Structures are given as C-alpha cells and as structure tokens.
Amino acid sequence: MEHEAAKRVVVAGAVIDGGRFLAARRTAPPEFAGRWELPGGKVEPGESAQHALARELQEELGVEASVVERLPGEWELKAGVFLHAWWALLLKGEPQPLQDHDELRWLTPEDAFDVDWLEQDLPFVKEVVRRLKAPL
Structure with missing residues (x-):
C-alpha cells in the first residue's frame, strides 16, 4: 500500500483535431530542450488525471480539450513518477x-x-498513429 501512495503521475495528452495530433517542443529543463513531447504536466494532490490534463492544456496551450480515455501503458520517468x-x-x-x-x-x-x-512519449505516439490510421 505504501508503494502505491508514493506513486506520482504526470499526464500527457494526445490532443486530436480531425486526423492530426499536437506535438510541443520543450524549452526546459536543458536536457529536454528542443525535443518534442505530448503536452501535459503534473497531477496535483487531490486532482484526477483527467482534470489535471485539461487544466495543463489550458495553462500551457490556451485550449479547452475533452479528455476521453487513457492510452495503454505507462513510462517510469524517475523513481516513483x-x-x-x-x-x-x-x-x-x-x-x-x-x-x-x-x-x-x-x-x-x-x-x-x-x-x-x-x-x-514514443510508445504513446505509436499508439496515437495506430488509432488515427485505423479504419472507422
């Protein structure tokens, strides 16, 4: 149980508009600057992942988005995150x-x-591409 409580989640969004999705180029930290990611951010205490992502997309990009479903998998960024x-x-x-x-x-x-x-972000990008290419 302690391990689960120590687990922190960072959320990223595959923001979809028509048959395309949004990529964002980082400015910081230095080791990530100039590289691309799906936009998002940290989940605050007491906040759901969906709410956190909607809030982060509003703050970082100035858009409203409907957070529909979680993509499969997770990536450990650092211990417990x-x-x-x-x-x-x-x-x-x-x-x-x-x-x-x-x-x-x-x-x-x-x-x-x-x-x-x-x-x-690569495993998630591959999943987004697979879904966008899938026949309706």
Whole structure:
C-alpha cells in the first residue's frame, strides 16, 4: 500500500483535431530542450488525471480539450513518477506555446516521426498513429 501512495503521475495528452495530433517542443529543463513531447504536466494532490490534463492544456496551450480515455501503458520517468498519456479532443481554441514550449506542430500519421520525440512519449505516439490510421 505504501508503494502505491508514493506513486506520482504526470499526464500527457494526445490532443486530436480531425486526423492530426499536437506535438510541443520543450524549452526546459536543458536536457529536454528542443525535443518534442505530448503536452501535459503534473497531477496535483487531490486532482484526477483527467482534470489535471485539461487544466495543463489550458495553462500551457490556451485550449479547452475533452479528455476521453487513457492510452495503454505507462513510462517510469524517475523513481516513483510515472507518465500516463490520454486521448484528448480539441474543443475550443487555437493552441499557442504559452508555457514550457517554444513551438507547436500539428502532425498526421504520415509525418508523426519527423520530430525528435522524447523517448518516454514514443510508445504513446505509436499508439496515437495506430488509432488515427485505423479504419472507422
């Protein structure tokens, strides 16, 4: 039980608009600067992962998104801190790099790997590409 309490979650969102998804280029910390990720952030105490992601997307990108479902898997970022990714639909707003990012790019399944993704995001990006390519 103690182990579970010590587990912290960081959320990332595959923000979907039509047949494309959003990538964000990091400005910090230095070891991640210039690399790409699915946008998101930390879950605050007492906050659900879905609420945290919606809040982070509003703060970092200035958009409203509907957080639909968690993508399979998790990635341990450091001891006791795990990255979970969610499928999120863009509801309102044009994403802007307001915090933590200097560039945003909409990607399709065809150009999804044209950017230098952080390793922890790659399994989720592959899943997003698979879902976007899947026939309806």
